[in-house]
Amino acid sequence: xxxxxxxxxxxxxxxxxxxxxxxxxxxxxxxxxxxxxxxxxxxxxxxxxxxxxxxxxxxxxxxxxxxxxxxxxxxxxxxxxxxxxxxxxxxxxxxxxxxxxxxxxxxxxxxxxxxxxxxxxxxxxxxxxxxxxxxxxxxxxxxxxxxxxxxxxxxxxxxxxxxxxxxxxxxxxxxxxxxxxxxxxxxxxxxxxxxxxxxxxxxxxxxxxxxxxxxxxxxxxxxxxxxxxxxxxxxxxxxxxxxxxxxxxxxxxxxxxxxxxxxxxxxxxxxxxxxxxxxxxxxxxxxxxxxxxxxxxxxxxxxxxxxxxxxxxxxxxxxxxxxxxxxxxxxxxxxxxxxxxxxxxxxxxxxxxxxxxxxxxxxxxxxxxxxxxxxxxxxxxxxxxxxxxxxxxxxxxxxxxxxxxxxxxxxxxxxxxxxxxxxxxxxxxxxxxxxxxxxxxxxxxxxxxxxxxxxxxxxxxxxxxxxxxxxxxxxxxxxxxxxxxxxxxxxxxxx
Amino acid sequence: xxxxxxxxxxxxxxxxxxxxxxxxxxxxxxxxxxxxxxxxxxxxxxxxxxxxxxxxxxxxxxxxxxxxxxxxxxxxxxxxxxxxxxxxxxxxxxxxxxxxxxxxxxxxxxxxxxxxxxxxxxxxxxxxxxxxxxxxxxxxxxxxxxxxxxxxxxxxxxxxxxxxxxxxxxxxxxxxxxxxxxxxxxxxxxxxxxxxxxxxxxxxxxxxxxxxxxxxxxxxxxxxxxxxxxxxxxxxxxxxxxxxxxxxxxxxxxxxxxxxxxxxxxxxxxx
Numbered sequence: 177x178x179x180x181x182x183x184x185x186x187x188x189x190x191x192x193x194x195x196x197x198x199x200x201x202x203x204x205x206x207x208x209x210x211x212x213x214x215x216x217x218x219x220x221x222x223x224x225x226x227x228x229x230x231x232x233x234x235x236x237x238x239x240x241x242x243x244x245x246x247x248x249x250x251x252x253x254x255x256x257x258x259x260x261x262x263x264x265x266x267x268x269x270x271x272x273x274x275x276x277x278x279x280x281x282x283x284x285x286x287x288x289x290x291x292x293x294x295x296x297x298x299x300x301x302x303x304x305x306x307x308x309x310x311x312x313x314x315x316x317x318x319x320x321x322x323x324x325x326x327x328x329x330x331x332x333x334x335x336x337x338x339x340x341x342x343x344x345x346x347x348x349x350x351x352x353x354x355x356x357x358x359x360x361x362x363x364x365x366x367x368x369x370x371x372x373x374x375x376x377x378x379x380x381x382x383x384x385x386x387x388x389x390x391x392x393x394x395x396x397x398x399x400x401x402x403x404x405x406x407x408x409x410x411x412x413x414x415x416x417x418x419x420x421x422x423x424x425x426x427x428x429x430x431x432x433x434x435x436x437x438x439x440x441x442x443x444x445x446x447x448x449x450x451x452x453x454x455x456x457x458x459x460x461x462x463x464x465x466x467x468x469x470x471x472x473x474x475x476x477x478x479x480x481x482x483x484x485x486x487x488x489x490x491x492x493x494x495x496x497x498x499x500x501x502x503x504x505x506x507x508x509x510x511x512x513x514x515x516x517x518x519x520x521x522x523x524x525x526x527x528x529x530x531x532x533x534x535x536x537x538x539x540x541x542x543x544x545x546x547x548x549x550x551x552x553x554x555x556x557x558x559x560x561x562x563x564x565x566x567x568x569x570x571x572x573x574x575x576x577x578x579x580x581x582x583x584x585x586x587x588x589x590x591x592x593x594x595x596x597x598x599x600x601x602x603x604x605x606x607x608x609x610x611x612x613x614x615x616x617x618x619x620x621x622x623x624x625x626x627x628x629x630x631x632x633x634x635x636x637x638x639x640x641x642x643x644x645x646x647x648x649x650x651x652x653x654x655x656x657x658x659x660x661x662x663x664x665x666x667x668x669x670x671x
Numbered sequence: 672x673x674x675x676x677x678x679x680x681x682x683x684x685x686x687x688x689x690x691x692x693x694x695x696x697x698x699x700x701x702x703x704x705x706x707x708x709x710x711x712x713x714x715x716x717x718x719x720x721x722x723x724x725x726x727x728x729x730x731x732x733x734x735x736x737x738x739x740x741x742x743x744x745x746x747x748x749x750x751x752x753x754x755x756x757x758x759x760x761x762x763x764x765x766x767x768x769x770x771x772x773x774x775x776x777x778x779x780x781x782x783x784x785x786x787x788x789x790x791x792x793x794x795x796x797x798x799x800x801x802x803x804x805x806x807x808x809x810x811x812x813x814x815x816x817x818x819x820x821x822x823x824x825x826x827x828x829x830x831x832x833x834x835x836x837x838x839x840x841x842x843x844x845x846x847x848x849x850x851x852x853x854x855x856x857x858x859x860x861x862x863x864x865x866x867x868x869x870x871x872x873x874x875x876x877x878x879x880x881x882x883x884x885x886x887x888x889x890x891x892x893x894x895x896x897x898x899x900x901x902x903x904x905x906x907x908x909x910x911x912x913x914x915x916x917x918x919x920x921x922x923x924x925x926x927x928x929x930x931x932x933x934x935x936x937x938x939x940x941x942x
Contacts, residue, residue, distance in 0.1 A: 289889040327837035356891040379813025436679035442823035457701035667812035
């Protein structure tokens with residue numbers, strides 16, 4: 177696969193290879209399965225060694241549909257293995273949590289749904305069964321299932337609390353109510369059309385998804401991207417970070433009951449979304465990218481720089497005022513502490529991992545688009561509490577504003593799109609640092625140059641796995657604040 | 672806390688008076704492509720080949736060559752880009768709310784000249800105020816992002832007497848986003864059942880109308896098609912906040928639909 181160094185392993189070699197990787201300071205990034213030919217099945221593991229070294233891809237055939245589990249060695253792989261079991265029917269021996277993850281209890285697909293032999297238009301039989309939940313004993317322990325329909329305008333998921341008074345004994349999020357089977361939909365598509373799907377995997381990450389997808393295709397097909405397109409991609413990726421992070425602060429202020437700070441954050445987000453529409457016709461930055469470059473040019477309108485200077489000033493005032501509000505800081509400091517060890521082992525990514533002392537950012541460590549040509553400040557904190565997560569994002573807003581200003585002062589001109597013809601039987605890896613962290617697309621083409629398999633690893637899939645570790649043993653009053661401080665999305669996780 | 676009160680007062684009002692005034696905040700936002708059948712060439716199927724959600728299909732016989740179903744359009748603009756003759760054209764037609772599913776299907780002639788004058792279907796008690804229960808039945812979170820924007824100071828939905836309510840027991844309208852996945856179907860229906868009569872349903876976003884690009888498959892649904900009676904359809908991917916406000920006012924009969932038989936009436940917006 178282009179974009180990564182490949183190593184082929186036998187099932188018996190997996191565990192020792194994983195142990196060796198971790199001993200050398202490496203880290204697993206994701207795992208997925210695909211069907212290279214009818215009846216065959218291959219599991220791929222993506223790993224990083226030190227930061228700034230190239231990705232490593234392990235490939236392992238699972239012809240008898242069983243592999244040794246690596247979740248006991250690299251815990252973050254636990255969810256990927258369960259997903260592969262649900263969608264490909266591969267079992268992982270010795271898995272510490274051998275339960276369904278992506279599919280609900282009671283879903284009975286006639287075949288593994290992501291096997292190309294499963295027809296694309298056939299619904300799974302489903303009869304709801306009680307969820308598998310841990311037994312929590314004790315006279316005064318209360319169980320509170322919350323969701324999947326929650327208060328206010330929220331994404332659907334169910335949260336299960338076992339609590340005693342205010343104290344949370346155990347917390348279990350039940351996700352994947354929104355699982356739409358997006359990866360299956362890429363099967364058999366022309367690569368150029370897949371971008372419309374990628375943009376609709378996670379709405380508030382539309383641009384990052386389109387970008388990572390295009391880069392995977394471009395890597396597979398050896399496409400050259402013109403400088404104007406690289407420039408515009410970098411610019412718009414930062415606008416996506418900007419509106420997402422501003423939304424984050426509005427929401428976080430809401431959970432700490434600061435009404436003015438809530439609406440001010442949302443108003444700043446609105447201003448960026450309106451700029452987005454003026455730049456490219458879409459408030460969510462959709463419908464602009466294509467493999468090879470851009471579909472249309474970005475409309476860098478007169479007055480944009482002045483508008484951004486004013487916005488920057490208002491953002492600085494807003495974030496400055498927040499950082500001087502004692503009632504807000506009181507609720508964030510020491511709330512939901514994620515230590516570095518758990519962040520690493522369970523796979524935290526983006527601002528969440530950077531707030532827990534892990535200095536990783538794909539824009540700097542594995543540059544793409546025009547990021548290789550710019551100096552990027554990557555804020556890091558060691559403490560890992562809600563305040564650290566907010567501070568990392570606040571500094572990232574400043575870094576994004578500075579980067580946007582530099583890009584607008586150094587506009588690239590020229591062609592919008594290079595040639596990007598699909599090739600038969602190629603493979604590519606694409607990635608980008610979305611506002612929520614590392615996003616990966618792995619694409620496998622078929623012999624006709626169409627898509628055979630597309631794997632999507634969204635940052636929220638990683639961070640939802642980590643989040644419960646900060647909730648157990650905390651209290652109910654802090655829950656909403658802690659959840660807001662993670663800045664999670666559900667659509668990207670559920671796909 | 673007093674500092675924040677002062678902060679808020681000093682920022683002044685940020686709220687648009689749309690739809691009474693002109694500033695809808697959607698400058699340059701692209702809407703549904705407009706169809707000009709007279710420019711459509713025989714033998715050409717470029718647009719149909721790139722339409723992932725099946726909004727464009729070839730017609731057999733008839734004056735126009737295409738079936739255009741805006742209830743399936745995800746506004747991706749690919750058809751406009753591949754059309755060699757300009758038969759499909761970009762537009763700012765995003766205020767696309769309609770009472771009838773059929774009004775989202777393009778027809779050569781406006782079949783009902785008075786289509787804009789809708790018959791009164793809303794009880795008098797709802798004419799001024801509305802309480803909404805939103806259910807995400809499997810969206811990409813794009814529709815939620817725009818729904819959440821309704822309460823920002825620019826749109827300030829409360830000024831129109833429209834509120835989101837946490838309990839279906841207090842709700843007048845069920846606002847559904849997403850494709851209705853197999854796992855959300857029972858929760859969605861239970862929410863509808865929990866609402867008191869009379870009650871209304873709005874399908875927001877192309878996914879909730881037809882499933883959009885994620886229609887069908889092993890786990891996804893076809894939106895509210897055949898599932899619940901829908902009173903207002905609002906296609907878009909996602910519809911912007913001004914379009915949502917317009918659709919809610921259409922539901923309350925405080926605004927008229929601008930779409931009839933797939934034609935959008937307001938063609939002068941933003942030139």
